[in-house]
Structures are given as structure tokens and as C-alpha cells.
Amino acid sequence: MRYPFSVGRSDFIQGDEAIARAAILAGCRFYAGYPITPASEIFEAMALYMPLVDGVSIQMEDELGSIAAVIGASWTGAKAMTATSGPGFSLMMENLGYAVMTETPMVVVDVQRGGPSTGQPTLAAQGDVMQAIWGTHGDHSIIVLTPATVQEAFDMTIRAFNLAEKYRTPVVLLTDGEVGHMRERVNIPDPDEIERIYRKIPKSKEQGKYPFRDWDGDGVPPMPVFGRGYRAYITGLTHDERGKPKTVEAEIHESLIRRIVDKIEKNKKDIIDYETFDLDDADVAIVSYGIASRSAIRAVKILRKEGIKAGLLKLNVVWPFDFEMIERIAERVNRIYVAEMNLGQVYHLVKEGANGKAEVELIPKIGGEVHTPKDIIERVR
Amino acid sequence: MYLESSYKIRDKYLRTDMLPTMFCPGCGIGSVLQFTLRSIEELGWKQDEVVWVSGIGCSSRVPGYVNFDGLHTTHGRALAFATGIKMANPDLKVVVFAGDGDMSAIGGNHFIHAIRRNLDVTVILINNFTYGMTGGQVAPTALKGLKGTTAPYGNFENPFDISQLAVAAGANYVARWSVFNYVQGMNSIKKALQKKGFSLVEFLSPCPVSFGRRNRMKTAPELIRWYQKITVPISKAKKMSPEELEGKVIIGEFVDRDRPSLDEEYERYKERAKKLMGWEE
Amino acid sequence: MRKEVLIGGFGGQGVILAGVILGRAAAVYDGLYAVQTQAYGPESRGGASRAEVVISDEPVDYPKALNPKYLILLSQEAYDKYLSFGDDGAIILIEEELVPHRNKELEERFKVYALPFTEIAENTTGLSLTMNILVLGFLTKVSGIIKEESIEKAVLDAVPKGTEELNLKALHKGFELGKKALNGEL
Ligand SMILES: Cc1ncc(C[n+]2csc(CCOP(=O)(O)OP(=O)(O)O)c2C)c(N)n1
Numbered sequence: 001m002r003y004p005f006s007v008g009r010s011d012f013i014q015g016d017e018a019i020a021r022a023a024i025l026a027g028c029r030f031y032a033g034y035p036i037t038p039a040s041e042i043f044e045a046m047a048l049y050m051p052l053v054d055g056v057s058i059q060m061e062d063e064l065g066s067i068a069a070v071i072g073a074s075w076t077g078a079k080a081m082t083a084t085s086g087p088g089f090s091l092m093m094e095n096l097g098y099a100v101m102t103e104t105p106m107v108v109v110d111v112q113r114g115g116p117s118t119g120q121p122t123l124a125a126q127g128d129v130m131q132a133i134w135g136t137h138g139d140h141s142i143i144v145l146t147p148a149t150v151q152e153a154f155d156m157t158i159r160a161f162n163l164a165e166k167y168r169t170p171v172v173l174l175t176d177g178e179v180g181h182m183r184e185r186v187n188i189p190d191p192d193e194i195e196r197i198y199r200k201i202p203k204s205k206e207q208g209k210y211p212f213r214d215w216d217g218d219g220v221p222p223m224p225v226f227g228r229g230y231r232a233y234i235t236g237l238t239h240d241e242r243g244k245p246k247t248v249e250a251e252i253h254e255s256l257i258r259r260i261v262d263k264i265e266k267n268k269k270d271i272i273d274y275e276t277f278d279l280d281d282a283d284v285a286i287v288s289y290g291i292a293s294r295s296a297i298r299a300v301k302i303l304r305k306e307g308i309k310a311g312l313l314k315l316n317v318v319w320p321f322d323f324e325m326i327e328r329i330a331e332r333v334n335r336i337y338v339a340e341m342n343l344g345q346v347y348h349l350v351k352e353g354a355n356g357k358a359e360v361e362l363i364p365k366i367g368g369e370v371h372t373p374k375d376i377i378e379r380v381r
Numbered sequence: 382m383y384l385e386s387s388y389k390i391r392d393k394y395l396r397t398d399m400l401p402t403m404f405c406p407g408c409g410i411g412s413v414l415q416f417t418l419r420s421i422e423e424l425g426w427k428q429d430e431v432v433w434v435s436g437i438g439c440s441s442r443v444p445g446y447v448n449f450d451g452l453h454t455t456h457g458r459a460l461a462f463a464t465g466i467k468m469a470n471p472d473l474k475v476v477v478f479a480g481d482g483d484m485s486a487i488g489g490n491h492f493i494h495a496i497r498r499n500l501d502v503t504v505i506l507i508n509n510f511t512y513g514m515t516g517g518q519v520a521p522t523a524l525k526g527l528k529g530t531t532a533p534y535g536n537f538e539n540p541f542d543i544s545q546l547a548v549a550a551g552a553n554y555v556a557r558w559s560v561f562n563y564v565q566g567m568n569s570i571k572k573a574l575q576k577k578g579f580s581l582v583e584f585l586s587p588c589p590v591s592f593g594r595r596n597r598m599k600t601a602p603e604l605i606r607w608y609q610k611i612t613v614p615i616s617k618a619k620k621m622s623p624e625e626l627e628g629k630v631i632i633g634e635f636v637d638r639d640r641p642s643l644d645e646e647y648e649r650y651k652e653r654a655k656k657l658m659g660w661e662e
Numbered sequence: 663m664r665k666e667v668l669i670g671g672f673g674g675q676g677v678i679l680a681g682v683i684l685g686r687a688a689a690v691y692d693g694l695y696a697v698q699t700q701a702y703g704p705e706s707r708g709g710a711s712r713a714e715v716v717i718s719d720e721p722v723d724y725p726k727a728l729n730p731k732y733l734i735l736l737s738q739e740a741y742d743k744y745l746s747f748g749d750d751g752a753i754i755l756i757e758e759e760l761v762p763h764r765n766k767e768l769e770e771r772f773k774v775y776a777l778p779f780t781e782i783a784e785n786t787t788g789l790s791l792t793m794n795i796l797v798l799g800f801l802t803k804v805s806g807i808i809k810e811e812s813i814e815k816a817v818l819d820a821v822p823k824g825t826e827e828l829n830l831k832a833l834h835k836g837f838e839l840g841k842k843a844l845n846g847e848l
Contacts, residue, residue, distance in 0.1 A: 054651065058468060061461075064458060065458070065464070069462065072462035072469070073466065073468065073469035074465075078469040080465070095455055098455050226470070227432065227450065227470055227472065230450065231448055235453035244399055245453075
């Protein structure tokens with residue numbers, strides 16, 4: 001397999017570009033998008049690469065169309081992705097729910113910018129966290145990854161595809177304009193060394209007839225591929241295991257939705273990913289993620305030098321959320337600070353997790369600039 | 382025209398476990414479905430190479446009843462989903478079943494852009510002049526003066542002519558009939574299915590329950606009689622003045638041409654990319 | 663060893679490209695860590711333009727320049743806005759023709775090199791556009807933050823095909839001037 005960029009070596013590229021290359025290396029062969037700052041560079045890279053690797057890159061008429069095309073492509077067996085920013089992400093919400101309900105693997109990248117509305121197109125924010133988790137209507141669960149560096153943007157894109165395929169679910173790669181546009185070194189592995197997961201497909205025609213039956217007991221039904229004789233019928237209406245609309249039967253709705261939620265919530269251990277810095281003996285914990293966590297790391301280093309026992313929990317996945325871990329941390333520390341580029345989103349999750357065992361305080365930041373280490377230090381000191 | 386027995390069509394193409402349908406007495410969707418299945422049968426298409434896609438609405442429930450791969454999507458977005466299916470696997474044949482509201486209101490933008498791209502799909506459009514599923518609100522196709530629950534005193538807006546819109550946007554094949562014109566209708570579906578690129582067959586289709594009831598046409602026969610009154614064959618329409626055509630709906634075949642389809646263009650685009658990048662001679 | 667570089671100028675001077683090349687030299691060829699960020703948006707459309715590069719021998723946490731030890735100021739606006747950001751003893755390169763109004767008092771905190779870089783580039787390569795590369799050469803020499811052969815390689819990666827010679831010429835001129843500056847020969 002020939003790649004349109006160099007592999008097996010490092011390069012100095014933007015986060016957006018890293019996401020595009022990682023997608024291609026993960027096996028993504030369908031991209032549909034609509035231009036929007038600061039995500040357009042992902043689309044532009046895909047437009048350059050896809051035709052060369054016999055994939056598809058297409059510019060749709062809007063973001064509703066982009067995500068719809070991606071879902072359609074996924075049902076033909078393709079790994080597929082779209083990328084956008086706030087306004088487009090808002091437009092995608094209905095079909096994101098469709099992907100949840102129909103258990104369609106796909107990756108949506110949201111390169112966050114300041115909002116609401118058109119907001120600050122060129123500046124970074126982390127204001128879409130709750131939208132990524134809860135933006136589509138109805139009960140559900142979803143996976144949301146938050147890279148903080150260009151290397152993480154690359155690695156988490158590959159992971160996003162693997163999680164999407166493994167759990168037959170949409171995955172949101174929630175990054176921001178700062179990571180999207182910054183350049184850093186990325187180690188692009190040898191393609192043979194990349195772990196790639198592919199969705200389970202039905203083992204028989206009979207299995208294929210039941211696109212929503214949990215044959216293996218892991219909550220993840222094998223997914224038929226259109227055109228291979230399974231004659232699958234897929235609907236966003238509440239459906240039974242056969243796919244037949246069953247819109248008034250409470251038990252059917254409950255068992256479907258519970259399975260869709262459980263396949264993620266019960267696999268939290270596998271999905272959740274985080275890092276800690278100096279947290280073990282800390283008196284104060286800072287919780288942060290994405291670009292803001294980089295300022296938090298610096299803040300911790302400086303605070304430690306000043307003799308303040310600060311530590312950091314850096315979340316790489318903001319949903320599913322490990323409330324129990326937060327409680328364990330809360331039991332050990334006096335106070336938890338949440339540093340994020342919004343007026344409090346993950347803060348509420350942390351507060352719930354802390355369960356009153358420690359004070360939880362928000363270190364917010366809006367306007368487009370990343371927190372400076374000082375912004376954090378002054379609050380903690 | 383030789384017609385296969387209805388039983389054979391039913392047994393071969395319908396998912397018996399999904400029946401009965403949710404369609405009301407007098408609804409025209411079943412007829413149009415029958416035309417489509419008969420056309421597929423006559424063309425000898427294999428069921429496993431066809432995917433049916435739809436949005437939301439009564440008409441959009443059709444893929445659930447037929448024994449093919451089917452994607453019942455969100456309101457108005459069927460063509461965008463279909464774009465992904467067709468482009469990711471151009472070997473698949475894609476049939477889109479849609480309502481007039483689905484295709485011309487909420488999905489209007491996807492409709493014109495799918496046509497502009499000349500996406501290789503066949504759209505079978507059920508035009509009942511109303512939002513059937515949600516109980517008879519006016520649709521963008523509703524002729525002036527027709528009543529709906531959201532224009533109880535008679536529609537005051539101008540209607541869309543979906544077929545003409547498709548012609549203008551660049552479709553390869555466009556025809557419109559009423560369900561009553563079943564021979565022409567089936568012939569058009571057959572042509573449309575065989576056509577590379579975008580094809581549309583629009584049917585005026587009775588919805589006695591949501592639409593007829595509110596417009597003094599409580600039964601399908603009354604609606605069919607009304608169709609006969611308002612429809613004008615295209616040959617005749619050519620000789621009529623705009624004033625005479627006011628409030629009429631032209632039926633017939635509007636366009637039949639062979640512009641390259643999106644997937645064909647994309648194949649060439651890939652070759653061009655590889656040449657420009659020096660990957661291929 | 664965290665080293666922060668801030669480059670300020672206006673659109674068309676190749677400010678961002680200079681930042682990218684510097685970061686690339688450090689990250690890809692010197693085996694260091696580097697982050698390059700830029701002011702993007704209304705500012706990048708012809709008006710003011712700014713690139714920041716943070717270089718370190720350990721992973722870079724906070725990605726922005728807080729107290730740059732190195733500043734390249736290529737316009738009056740950039741000078742006025744960013745000079746005071748400089749850390750004590752910072753090395754400041756100034757395009758002197760484009761910065762007519764100077765704050766001598768503030769400059770005393772720094773090590774300042776003010777030269778007509780654009781004119782020198784024009785005289786060296788015939789193309790004033792190569793000024794950004796020349797300045798990078800100068801900075802490499804006077805700062806020692808990256809190796810000369812690394813910046814050479816990074817320049818070759820980044821410039822359009824067919825302009826390699828020209829750009830290397832500009833870079834080498836920068837090295838030469840930097841050396842003179844170090845020897846107090848300027
Ligand atoms: C985003 C969204 N808005 C509104 C609806 C409610 N809705 C369901 S079907 C429908 C209209 C259907 O009318 P039409 O497309 O003409 O199809 P018909 O039912 O007449 O066949 C509407 C408005 C929806 N499902 N989704």
C-alpha cells in the first residue's frame with residue numbers, strides 16, 4: 001500500500017493534518033465535509049490524499065449532509081469520517097443521534113472554536129464538551145476523546161476509529177482550534193505496526209437478518225454490510241432485533257436503549273484513558289483535558305517548586321466518565337480545580353464525581369486564549 | 382404490458398414479517414411500490430445489489446417492507462445518506478423513496494445538490510400535496526388554495542414543481558404521472574432505474590386521510606378524479622398559455638439525457654489525481 | 663531548557679513560514695521538542711502576523727511564548743506590541759528600515775541587532791522575499807538554539823521547488839552576518 005505522505009518517520013505538522021493522516025492510516029476511505037474554520041485543513045488534507053488511496057472525499061452542501069453521507073458510507077463497510085467546528089457540529093446533532101440509534105461506526109471530529117453561534121471562528125475553545133456528550137436528543141451514550149498535542153491528535157484519531165468499530169458507535173474526537181492549527185513533531189508509525197480494529201460482521205445470513213441482536217453477549221451486534229445479501233433494514237425509529245420499527249412497546253425501547261448505553265458504560269475500563277502528573281501525594285488536584293491541560297502541567301511543575309503539593313489528572317476521554325475515580329481522588333485531596341476553556345462543563349462532572357468529599361472549583365477561560373500557567377497558579381496558590 | 386401475478390411480486394419482494402403496512406385505506410404509496418417492484422422484476426435486477434434509502438414520512442416507510450438492504454434515515458436527508466452509499470460502493474444500485482415534503486422542504490437542499498452532482502440514484506417521489514405522516518399540514522407542493530392544518534383557510538404560498546426543479550438542476554431523467562397512469566408510470570420507473578445519473582419519477586398519489594378529508598375529497602376515487610381534472614399531458618401543455626396552465630399539473634416525461642454521473646466523474650478524478658501526482662502514467 | 667521565540671511582522675513577510683521552519687529544524691532534525699503556533703484569523707489576512715515557537719529538550723507543556731528569549735520584529739506594529747514581552751537579556755532582531763520609531767530605553771534590557779534585513783536579502787538573492795530565511799540564519803548563528811545543518815534541511819523541506827539555491831544563499835548570508843554580529847564586527 002502506497003501512502004501520499006511519508007510513513008515510518010516523524011514530521012512537523014498541524015494537528016488538523018495529523019488527524020487526516022491518522023484517519024487514512026486507520027483505514028478511513030470515505031470523508032465528507034463542509035468547509036469551516038478551524039477544521040478545514042482536515043478536509044483539505046483528505047481532499048488531497050483520498051483520491052490517491054482510492055478513497056472518497058466529497059464536499060457536501062452542509063454538515064447535515066456530511067454526517068449523513070458518512071453514515072451511509074459506513075453501511076457499505078467503509079471506515080468513514082467527517083470534521084467540523086461548532087456551527088457545523090450543531091447541525092450534525094440529529095444525525096449523530098441517528099448513528100447512535102443505528103449503531104453506526106464513524107468518527108466525527110469537532111475542532112472547537114469560540115461560540116455560541118458563529119462566535120470566534122479562528123480562536124480555540126472547549127465549549128462543546130456537553131454538546132459532544134449530550135447534544136443529540138434522547139438517552140444515549142457516546143465516546144468523546146480529547147487530544148492535547150498533535151501527537152495525541154494523531155494517536156487518538158486511530159483510537160477513535162478502533163473504538164468506533166469495536167463498539168459499533170459514533171466516536172467524537174473533540175479537539176480545538178489551538179491543537180488543530182499548531183505544529184508539532186508527530187511520529188508516524190510504520191503502517192504495519194498500527195493496530196486496526198474492524199467491526200464484527202454477521203457470520204451467517206441468519207445473523208445478518210438481525211442487525212440489532214447481541215449474538216455474542218458483549219452488547220455489540222455484528223453489523224451487516226449493504227450489498228452482501230444480508231437484506232438488513234436499518235431505521236432510526238425504535239426497533240427490535242430484526243430492525244423492525246416498534247415505536248410504542250416500552251420493553252423494546254428499554255432493552256434497545258439500555259444495550260446501546262451499556263455497551264459503552266459497561267466497557268468504561270477499556271475506553272477511558274487518562275494520565276496523571278504528581279497526583280499520588282498531591283494535596284490539591286487539577287483536572288484538565290485537551291489544550292488546557294498543557295497549561296495545567298506547567299502550573300503543577302511551578303507550584304511544586306514553590307512547595308505546593310499540586311497534581312494533575314489529564315483526561316484523554318471525557319465520556320464515558322469515571323466518576324468513581326474522581327471520588328477516590330477527592331478523598332485524598334483538599335481541593336480539586338477544573339481548568340477548562342469554557343464557563344464550566346467537565347467541572348459539573350467532576351463535582352458530581354467528588355460527591356462532596358472535596359471542594360471542587362472551576363478555573364474557567366473564555367475569549368480564545370489558552371489559560372496561561374499563571375491563570376491556574378494564582379487560583380491554586 | 383404483461384403483468385406478473387401480484388402474489389409472486391409480494392412473496393418475492395415483501396418482508397412478510399414486517400407486514401401489515403402502516404398505510405391508510407386509499408393511500409397511493411402501495412401502488413407506487415408495486416410499480417417499482419414490478420419494474421425491478423422486469424429488469425431482472427438482483428435483490429442483493431439494490432439498496433433502498435428513505436427519509437421520514439409515510440412514503441419513507443417503504444424500505445421497511447421490501448426484502449432488500451434498506452436505510453430509513455432522518456427527515457429530508459435520504460439523498461445525503463444515499464450519496465455516501467453510492468460513492469463508497471458504486472456497484473450498488475440505489476433507490477430512494479420519498480415524500481414531497483421530505484424531498485422539497487426539509488430535504489430541498491440535498492435534493493438540488495444531489496441532482497447537481499448527478500448522483501446515480503433513482504428517486505421515486507410520492508407527491509400527496511401534504512405532510513401525510515404528521516397529519517395533513519401543508520407541504521411546499523400544495524397548490525394555492527388547498528387546505529392543510531397549518532393553512533386552514535387555504536394555502537397562500539406558491540407551490541414548488543418538483544419535477545421542473547429537477548430538470549433545471551440537471552437531472553438525467555425526470556417524469557411525472559399520477560398513480561392512475563400505471564402503464565406510463567411503470568415504463569418511466571424502468572427507464573429511471575436503468576439510467577446512469579440522477580433520475581426522478583414523481584407520482585401524484587392519493588392521501589385521503591390527511592389530505593383528501595380536508596379538501597372535500599374523502600376517498601381515493603375522488604382524488605383520482607381530481608388528478609384527472611388538474612393534470613395536463615406535456616404534449617397538450619405545450620400548446621397552452623401560462624394562464625390556462627394556472628393551477629394545473631403537467632404530467633409526462635420531462636427530460637431524458639445522459640450526462641456523466643458523479644461516480645463516473647469521481648473515477649476520472651482519481652485518475653487525474655494519480656497522474657498529477659506522478660503515481661501513474 | 664525551554665526556549666521561546668516570537669516572530670512578528672505583517673502578512674507577506676513569511677513570518678509563519680519562518681516559525682514553521684524553525685520548529686521543524688528543532689523537532690525533526692535536532693531531536694528536540696518544538697511547538698509552533700500562530701495568530702490566525704483577521705490578523706493573518708494581510709495585516710499583522712505572528713508566529714511563536716517553543717523549543718525544549720523535554721515535551722513542551724504550555725505551547726505559547728510567555729517570556730520569549732528571542733524576538734524577531736519585522737514591523738513597527740510588531741515592535742510596539744511585542745518588544746516588552748522579551749525576557750531580560752533577550753536577543754532581539756529588528757528590521758530597522760521598517761521600525762523607524764524605537765524605544766531605546768526599553769531596548770537596554772536586551773541584546774538588540776537592528777539591520778535592514780529586507781534590503782540585505784534583496785541584495786543577496788535579488789528577492790526581498792527571502793528576508794525571512796536570512797533572518798532565520800542570523801538567529802541560528804547568534805542564538806545557537808538549533809544546529810546550522812538542521813535549519814538548512816528544514817529550509818529545503820519547506821521552500822518551493824526550484825528556489826532551494828536562492829534560499830540557501832539567503833540562509834548562509836544570515837549565518838555570515840550573525841557571525842559578524844557575535845564578533846562585534848557589525
Ligand atoms: C427534523 C424533523 N422535523 C420534523 C419531523 C416530523 N415529520 C415527520 S414526517 C413529516 C412530513 C412528511 O411529509 P412528506 O415528506 O410529504 O411525506 P408523507 O408522509 O406525506 O409521505 C414531518 C414534518 C421529523 N421527523 N424530523
